[in-house]
Amino acid sequence: MLSTLLRHANIWALQTFDRDWIDYIASNTMTDVNRWLNDFIWTYDVKAIVTQITPQNDNAVTIHLLPNQHWRAYQAGQYVQITAEINGQAHQRYYSLSPMADDGTFSITVKKVNDGVVSTWLNSQLSVGQSLKLALPQGDFVYKQQAKVLFICAGSGITPCYSMVSDLLQQQTPVDMQVYAQFSQAKEVIFAQDLAQWPNQGVPVQLAFSQATQTPSPVLNAQNLLTQYPDLLERDVYLCGPTGFMDNIIAALVAANFNLAKLHCERFEAASHDYQGALDFSVTQPSIYFKHINKHIQLGVQDEGKTLLAVAQQYGVNLESGCQKGMCGSCKLTLKEGKISGNQLGQAVYLCTSYPDSAHIVLDA
Ligand SMILES: Cc1cc2nc3c(=O)[nH]c(=O)nc-3n(C[C@H](O)[C@H](O)[C@H](O)COP(=O)(O)OP(=O)(O)OC[C@H]3O[C@@H](n4cnc5c(N)ncnc54)[C@H](O)[C@@H]3O)c2cc1C
Ligand code: FES
Structure with a gap:
């Protein structure tokens, strides 16, 4: 009861007053009692309250978060590190940020991966009202003012692209952008409503299914890349998706003589590149x-x-x-x-x- 009241008071304060002002008050009244009473505001940590959870499909949810006063502005396409406390253990994972809404909230969209500790917990255990510890936004996978862009994404890799496209659609000067979004099958689609709506806002979308006999658009490969996107070489490509998908697209881009300086990538899985030891440091020290x-x-x-x-x-x-x-x-x-x-x-x-x-x-x- 008390914690619900406190949560509503925190939400009200954060949506009513300037965050810098809350920061000023909290940092000047940082006593042990205040910290004990309300550790969401009287804290030096970045935290956010879960305000809403909406399913995207059976395996992905969008989690809406209201951050405390320590949160800072960010660029569409950037991501946040989240700490999930699961069975007394802290786990850190990264999630792409949607653009910030007018009410001070933002969202992350999390796809459940097989045997995934945090993505499964976020999909099935997290509830509205809980708070999560965050780090400040970071990342370089952001739109860099190019005239013509193509977003190529698959699975949960759509999240940073969704953020950039949504943000660019709000801007005064229209940007020539196209979207290729691939999922394994129709029931795995994320942001289905937006993907259906974007063509009406001037953004052509090709939706493809890698594991279905019927696919709305052809699955991209080295043979059809230039046919599907005849002006490919004039565009900057933003690429995000599972490792195998990204490697295939990069190989297709190389085969199409695409200038890799115009390729911008974000990977969700660690790239393993062990030291091969070609240079002998006892002879040459670089x-x-x-x-x-x-x-x-x-x-x-x-x-x-x-x-x-x-x-x-x-x-x-x-x-x-x-x-x-x-x-x-x-x-x-x-x-x-x-x-x-x-x-x-x-x-x-x-x-x-x-x-x-x-x-x-x-x-x-
Ligand atoms: C910059 C960045 C942004 C990200 N943004 C998002 C986002 O917006 N939405 C989102 O759903 N995820 C995103 N991720 C991935 C996310 O951080 C987690 O890695 C993912 O949720 C899996 O965590 P887990 O704890 O469930 O899996 P773990 O318990 O860490 O791993 C379980 C198994 O799944 C494999 N695995 C790990 N990650 C993936 C993956 N992404 N795809 C397939 N297999 C995987 C592991 O190799 C392991 O075998 C992002 C990652 C990075 C680096
Ligand atoms: S620090 Fe993330 S790619 Fe190097």
Whole structure:
């Protein structure tokens, strides 16, 4: 009873007063008693209350969240780290953010994966009124002002694309965008209403089913990519989906002579890129120049086998990073000179999962 009243009071306060003002009041009255009475507002942590849960289909839900005063603005396509407390254990996972609504809420959409600890818990155990601990929004999979774009997504990979398309549709200047959305079958479709509505708002949508005999549009492959999208080479492609799907699309793009500098990817599963050890550090110790921040580092024998991100951090070069598993793209830089091994797409290097492989390396933003 008391906790329900408190929750309603918190929701009212957050939807009525400026967040900075709440932050000012809370930080100046941060006593043990206040923290004990109301640890949603009197806290230094970013938290959010679950205000609504809506099913997308049998295996995916959209969870609407109202964050506390520590939350900050973000770009469509970015994601948030969520901490789920399950049986006394804390689990961290990432979920893409929908654009923020006028009432201060945002949503995440979670697809249940087989034997998935957190996605199953979020789909079947989480309830309205619970609060979740979050980190601040992050990620580089955001629209970068290109004139023509194509979103290619599959399964839960539609979530960041949904966010970018929804956001771009609100903007004054229309952007030439197209969407290819693939699911295993009709009953697995996420954001079905939006996908049906977008063509009326000027965004052509091709919906395809990989495991059904009847599919509204053909499943994309190397043979039909250019037929389906004749102006493909003029577009920037935003790609997100399961690993196998992404690898097939990347191979199809390469076969179509697509410029990989115009490809923007986000992966939901960790990319495994173990150190192959092509360079012998006892003979050659690489130097790395981070051109965009004008920083040089000289590696030693002890750095063999360490990722580019790890050596940068070790030598005091502050770079953006997120998942540290080759998924989110936050650490991505462009290779200007030299050679690296590991997670590279065209000239794009994912520093957290790649390794120096020549005497001199130049990286730029
Ligand atoms: C930047 C980023 C944004 C993300 N955004 C979303 C989102 O908006 N919606 C969403 O549903 N998920 C999203 N994810 C994936 C999400 O973070 C979790 O990995 C996913 O929910 C599975 O977690 P789990 O605890 O249920 O599975 P786990 O218990 O961690 O894994 C169980 C099994 O499933 C496999 N697995 C893990 N993740 C996936 C996956 N995504 N697809 C298929 N198999 C998987 C694992 O290899 C393992 O075998 C995102 C991931 C990243 C990195
Ligand atoms: S891809 Fe996420 S930090 Fe490198």
